[in-house]
Amino acid sequence: MSTDLELGLFVFMLATFLGLEVIRKVSPLLHTPLMSLTNAISAIAVVGAIAITGAGHASTLSRVLGFIAVTASTINVVSGFLITDRMLKMFKKREPKP
Amino acid sequence: MTETLVNYIYIVSAALFILALKWMNSPASARRSVMAGELGMLLAVVGTLLKHDVVSYQWILIAFFIGSAIGAPIAYLMPMTAVPQRTALSHAFGALAAALVGTAEYYRETPHGFVMVAIVVETLLGFLTFTGSLMAFGKLQEILPQRPIVYRKQNLINFTMFAIAAGLGVRLALVPEDVWIFPIFAGLSLVFGVLLIIPIGGADMPTVIALLNSYAGLSACAMGFALNNKLLIVAGALDGSSGLILSIIMCKAMNRSFANVLFGAFGQLQAAQVKVEQRAVRSATPEEAAAILEAASSVIIVPGYGLAVAQAQHKIRELYDGLTRRGVDVKFGIHPVAGRMPGHMNVLLAEADIPYDRLFEMDDINSEFPQCDVALVIGANDVTNPAARHDKSSPIYGMPILDVDKARTVMVIKRSMNPGFAGIENELYYLDKTLMLFGDAKYFVSEVIKELPTAVRA
Numbered sequence: 001m002s003t004d005l006e007l008g009l010f011v012f013m014l015a016t017f018l019g020l021e022v023i024r025k026v027s028p029l030l031h032t033p034l035m036s037l038t039n040a041i042s043a044i045a046v047v048g049a050i051a052i053t054g055a056g057h058a059s060t061l062s063r064v065l066g067f068i069a070v071t072a073s074t075i076n077v078v079s080g081f082l083i084t085d086r087m088l089k090m091f092k093k094r095e096p097k098p
Numbered sequence: 099m100t101e102t103l104v105n106y107i108y109i110v111s112a113a114l115f116i117l118a119l120k121w122m123n124s125p126a127s128a129r130r131s132v133m134a135g136e137l138g139m140l141l142a143v144v145g146t147l148l149k150h151d152v153v154s155y156q157w158i159l160i161a162f163f164i165g166s167a168i169g170a171p172i173a174y175l176m177p178m179t180a181v182p183q184r185t186a187l188s189h190a191f192g193a194l195a196a197a198l199v200g201t202a203e204y205y206r207e208t209p210h211g212f213v214m215v216a217i218v219v220e221t222l223l224g225f226l227t228f229t230g231s232l233m234a235f236g237k238l239q240e241i242l243p244q245r246p247i248v249y250r251k252q253n254l255i256n257f258t259m260f261a262i263a264a265g266l267g268v269r270l271a272l273v274p275e276d277v278w279i280f281p282i283f284a285g286l287s288l289v290f291g292v293l294l295i296i297p298i299g300g301a302d303m304p305t306v307i308a309l310l311n312s313y314a315g316l317s318a319c320a321m322g323f324a325l326n327n328k329l330l331i332v333a334g335a336l337d338g339s340s341g342l343i344l345s346i347i348m349c350k351a352m353n354r355s356f357a358n359v360l361f362g363a364f365g366q367l368q369a370a371q372v373k374v375e376q377r378a379v380r381s382a383t384p385e386e387a388a389a390i391l392e393a394a395s396s397v398i399i400v401p402g403y404g405l406a407v408a409q410a411q412h413k414i415r416e417l418y419d420g421l422t423r424r425g426v427d428v429k430f431g432i433h434p435v436a437g438r439m440p441g442h443m444n445v446l447l448a449e450a451d452i453p454y455d456r457l458f459e460m461d462d463i464n465s466e467f468p469q470c471d472v473a474l475v476i477g478a479n480d481v482t483n484p485a486a487r488h489d490k491s492s493p494i495y496g497m498p499i500l501d502v503d504k505a506r507t508v509m510v511i512k513r514s515m516n517p518g519f520a521g522i523e524n525e526l527y528y529l530d531k532t533l534m535l536f537g538d539a540k541y542f543v544s545e546v547i548k549e550l551p552t553a554v555r556a
Contacts, residue, residue: 004326005212012319015332018116019339025123028434028459031344031441034122035185035311037135038340041115042192042314044139044333047146048199048321052206053161054152062202067157069202073195074165075172076188077139082173083184085132087445090178091125094453 033087040080046073100148107145108329114138115333119340125454142329178449179406182307182438183238189310190231196317197224201284203324208274216323218267222287223317229291231310237300238438244300253361256293263287298359304439305348305359312341344440351434351460353486353497379515382533384542387509388549390533391417394471394507396427398463400500401443402436404477408539411450414476417543418452420550430456431463431473431500433481464501473505475526476539479512483524494522508532511539 026034046069052058053066115138121131146152176184200221203209209217236242249255263286270279298306315337322330349356382390391397399418405411421428430452436443444457458466467473475482478500485492486499502508503526510527512534526532535542 005323008323008326008328008331011328011331012323012335015335016339019119019336020343022116022119022336023340023343026119027122027124028347028441029444029454029457030122030125030128031347032181032437032439032445033128033441034119034340035308035344035440036181036188037118037122037132038311038315038337039185039188039192040139041118041135041333042189042311042318042337043195044115044142044330045192045195045199045318045321046139047142047327047330048203048325049195050143050146050158051149051152051325052199052202053158054147054154055206056151056153058154059206062206063157065198065202067161069195069198070158070161071165071168072191072198074162075169076165076192076195078166078169079172079184080169080188081132081136081139082170083176083181084135085129086173087178087181087448088125088128088132090445090448090451091128091454092448092451093125093455 029091030088033084036080036084036087040077040084043073043076043080046070046077049073100150104145104148107141107148108327111138111141111145112329112332114141115336119336178445180239181445182303182442183235185439186231186235186238186307186310189307189314190228190235192314193224193227193231193310193317195224196314196321197221197228197284197287199321200224200324201280204274204280208277209324210274213324213326214274215271216320218271218283220317220320220324221284222263222267223313223320225284225287226291226294227310227313227317229288230295230306230313231291233292233295234303234306234310237295237298238303242296246299247296252297256290259286259290259293263290294360297361301435302352302359304435304437304442305345305352305354307439308341308345308348309356310341312338312345315339315341347434348440351498353494377528379527379534380530380532381536382509384535384545385549387533387535387542388546390507390509391421391426391472391474391546392424392550394426396429396466396470397421397472397474398429398431398467398470398502398505400431400433400473400475400478400482400502401447402433402476402478402481403438403443404479405539406437406443406446406477408477410476410540410543411446411452413540413543413547414447415450415452416547418456420547424550428456429458429463429466431458431460431467431502433460433478433500435481436478460498460500467501467504470505472507472509473502475502475508475510476543477511479524480522482510482526483522485522485525489525492522502526503529503531506531509535511535511537511542513538
């Protein structure tokens, strides 16, 4: 069965092109917040980590590895989104002249 | 039934991630973008917890708790100057997670075929990004030397190392039962991450962080192939392309190629080329500088990382206010590599409450220098060096620069005549229209501000 692979590659190809188009439109002004945001999104690895840690018949090894992985990606998610928000709050337009 | 529901949840989550990146295109919609990202992540986590094969929750919840307890303080306490370090550290955590999941998957199932290939790619990228990001963190935090660390036959040794790791990876993919290979493969990937980053100098860190961002994304993407999870593939691919674009932008801004950044050990050779030549420069006092600025009708401030080092952002804001109140048109011209990561200088200025519509990218502002009365350079050096335009022998020849030398008057705040990071003399300082303002940026700017009000009241 190679259909999983084919479908996966198809999704990968589309998402890469979409990513290139969308990111190209991001204002250079926001490149630092953008990087924090994508950094937080890359912590999507948490999905795999949860599956490993919470599995029914997991060995001690996979529990431990999974536990570290969930912790590491949670740090990433939490600090990534919060600091992106903190940065974006700072970007203000000029107040209209009184 | 639940599995179908989870898959639909993942589709919504992927759509939210795409929207999150799309809304980053302007500051007005950017706050919404974080919300979309957070919601997408929340859905992904909840969806995964609903899965049938996830039955034991206690360790997951403890890990969530510990992760949040570490992550939240990092986000709130980290000063804005340290954002590049945090990003590097965060890449390290993300990559470690991917690598460990790959490791666990391997030992659990010893899978075959393309799943094993995906696991090999995932762990290779994950482990090398983990140690590589830690090295980048060390360099940015100045725990490690900023200079490139070089030794003989470095590229050859690195390449051999990578070839062995990749060879073992191929072998593992073909014969997954050879369990003894895996630890060696993982170890080599970790070592390669270190070797890859140590020859790269501090000035190239913006490119490197962007590249590591891309690797972390691709590693998550490979995990998606291993677990047959489309959400991981989409999120990883978005990340991978984002990191790639940012690193290309950084390379272009320095007129360098990827290969040159990664294997060139920039900042090594140039140090030897510094000419100790004493030429006459014109200097000015804060009073004189204030008088010139006040008489100008348009001023472009060119900030560099030196401004952040001197903690002068808030003083610059006062200067901006003072001049704007007197009807002077003040803009900021920002070079793409100003700061320690892409867009870093914008964040530092935004933190000091400088309105973002006054911040201009290099390509947008360069045409305005000839009509501008004063270009004020603070803590920037190489990105203003006209030699980049005409001196073919200069190491920075061809690098796009801010054309400050075309302004009617140029003022440069600088501590001394020492050359900048790349160790290159800046001929801008010797032009007739250039005034050197010697001193610490923060101190000098506050002296200038003190001179401003009296000049007006009189």
